[in-house]
Amino acid sequence: MSEQAQPGRPAAPPEHSPGPVCGKVLSHNSIVLPLRSATLKDAVDELVPKALHGAGDIVRSSAKIAESLKKGLSLRSVEYHRGLAFLHHRLKEAPAARMALGIAPDGLEADGAPGGRVFVVALFLKPTREPGYDIPPWARKTMCSERMVYRLRTAADVGAALQALAEP
Numbered sequence: 026m027s028e029q030a031q032p033g034r035p036a037a038p039p040e041h042s043p044g045p046v047c048g049k050v051l052s053h054n055s056i057v058l059p060l061r062s063a064t065l066k067d068a069v070d071e072l073v074p075k076a077l078h079g080a081g082d083i084v085r086s087s088a089k090i091a092e093s094l095k096k097g098l099s100l101r102s103v104e105y106h107r108g109l110a111f112l113h114h115r116l117k118e119a120p121a122a123r124m125a126l127g128i129a130p131d132g133l134e135a136d137g138a139p140g141g142r143v144f145v146v147a148l149f150l151k152p153t154r155e156p157g158y159d160i161p162p163w164a165r166k167t168m169c170s171e172r173m174v175y176r177l178r179t180a181a182d183v184g185a186a187l188q189a190l191a192e193p
Contacts, residue, residue: 050122050123050124051124051126051187051190053183053184053187054075054078054079055075055076055078055123055124055125055126056075056125056126056127056128056183056186056187057071057072057075057125057126057127057128058127058128058180058182058183058186059128059129059130059131060127060128060129060133060146062127062129062133063133063134064133064134064135065098065103065110065133065134065135065136065138065143065146066095066098067133068127068129068133068146069091069094069095069098069112069148070088070091071127072112072125072126072127072146072148073087073090073091073094073125073148073150074087075125075127075148076123076124076125076148076149076150077090077123077150080119080120080121080123081120083116083118083119083120086118090114090116090150093114094112094114094148097114098112102114103137104160105135105137105138105139105143106165106168106169107139107169107170107171107174108132108140108142108143108144108145108171108174108178109143109144109145109146109147109168109169109173109174110135110138110143110145110146110147111147111149111160111164111165112146112147112148112149113148113149113150113151113159113160114148114149114150114151114159115150115151115152115153115159116150116151116152116153117152117153117154119150119151119152119153120152121152122149122150122151122152122155122161123149123150123151124147124148124149124150124164125147125148126145126146126147126148126177126186127145127146127148128144128145128146128177128178128180128186129143129144129145129146129178130144130178130179132144133146144174144177144178145168145174145177145178147160147164147168149161149164167190168190173189173190176189177189177190
């Protein structure tokens with residue numbers, strides 16, 4: 026529960042609220058826990074619609090976008106870090122940067138991943154017109170540790186996952 030603000034101290038943040046940067050792109054609607062897929066490639070089909078949720082008509086193109094991203098997995102669109110896979114893809118039609126997070130407590134088969142498995146998948150979709158890195162620096166800073174991957178893969182529910190991200 027949130028505490029009341031005391032003089033000289035700000036009120037505690039509400040339970041399960043993501044960090045300030047993370048909270049701009051992640052919500053309960055953009056997290057899949059648990060992923061039902063057996064492989065990283067199949068998880069793309071679960072994550073793309075979540076990333077595009079609320080983005081307007083582009084959500085109708087989810088299957089097409091997922092296929093395009095899956096083709097790029099072996100080429101350039103995936104980066105692995107200690108049980109975590111960052112997937113990134115640029116879209117001409119994207120209205121703004123979008124993100125989805127998938128958590129597979131038992132892991133997903135992932136060709137090319139150290140150990141052959143990943144437990145957390147962070148998908149970033151970004152408009153082609155937007156400059157900058159495909160994987161935001163806050164995501165690397167927050168998620169690229171064994172501790173964070175463990176906290177996410179053992180999260181009991183989406184709220185607990187958001188809480189873990191709020192307190193890296």
